[in-house]
Amino acid sequence: MNEGDGHAGYALVVDDHPLVMRGVAGYLSSHCGYAWVHCAAGGAECLAWIARHGQPELVIVDFWLADGSALDLLKTLSAARAAANVLVMSGDDGVGIASQVRAAGARGFIHKNDPPETFARAVRAVRRGKTWFTDADGQAAAPGRGRHPLQVSPVDLGLTRRQGEVLAMMLRGLPNKRIASALNVTEQTVKEHITAILQRLGVSNRIEVITLLHGRALRL
Template identity: 55%
Template sequence: MPAAYALILDDHPLVARGVAEFLRSRLPGLDVVTVPDAPGLWQALADRQSAPDIALIDFWLADGAALDLIAQLRAQCPHTPLVVVSGDDDPGIAARVQAAGAQGFVHKQEPPETFARAVEALLGGMTWFLATPGAHAAARNRDLPVTPVELGLSTRQGEILALVLQGLPNKRIALQYNLSESTVKEHMSAILQRLGARTRVEAITRLRGKRLVLPSADAD
């Protein structure tokens, strides 16, 4: 009988690694496979020759939304619980991924414990669509405002962090600010060091209760 395993698709290695480590800590008997893109996902399925026990997919990938990929994976692995994660506050995303075949949706600003409960629910045959982007927006209005300077970051690093909090990968951040991916990676390393975090997941968790406020002036 094939070994139980989870399949994580996220095109940012730090996020994928953080989620994988968290899953391993909560479900030590579950092997975890991470892939950065759709070709990697199909290759992993071919290599394993079995469907994963659970699949986790980032909604926004380098080439756009993952709706078609979700539907394709559902068709190929009809019995695999599928949870989608996103930092996007669009209230329609949860409904759209559910229509595409996902059994769960978790907002990236949820605490790790909520993510763990969602995974356990899906593994138990249930669904998880409790994320309410409107509630996230309201909660941020009550969060403590904090500027990049107060976090020890430059203006550019603050802008990059703001996009990280929205769940954007390095490629999309680089395109938005007309930077190279290597430059974005350097900024990310500095941001993680300043926040005392090893991964993006940890950085997001450390900023719970804070609302990042960017200066109105353009960065130099």
């Protein structure tokens, strides 16, 4: 993440997962040509930053934020023309999500299970004024979709069943708060499970987990 006063053409990443947020920011800097990328943990921080520093060229928004979906934020950004381009990410497979974000003003949608190369292509497309919606639900087609993925279990990955449950929800892009609620445990317990999962898989953040398991289906 780079910060400075020369922010013409800057990108803004909105995500309540610090590791994911910084991973996306780093990728935008290293692979997508952005000299300055700012991070915001939620909608209010995003809007406050834009009010102070001006319109970003690109906003990357996680569909699920700590206080719910990002639809209200997308509508606000669109109505105020507060961003040149908005690209939404999600690990949630819920039907209609891509169509909802498109209707709310987003220019593109990408699934968190897509490879980094697809993310880079989506960014390039929306920066050129194009959209990244290609099928009936608005989701961008990605290489390998439709093939039968390799089935793996938590045991295959060296994880416990509970860690496998947490991993499955991580891959869907769910925030720690929702994982804790679904499993009826504390957020601290979820954080401890995630730390153990990252260590066991030999990765440092959620983006790397998604990349590592691309093309595999987790079987609980």
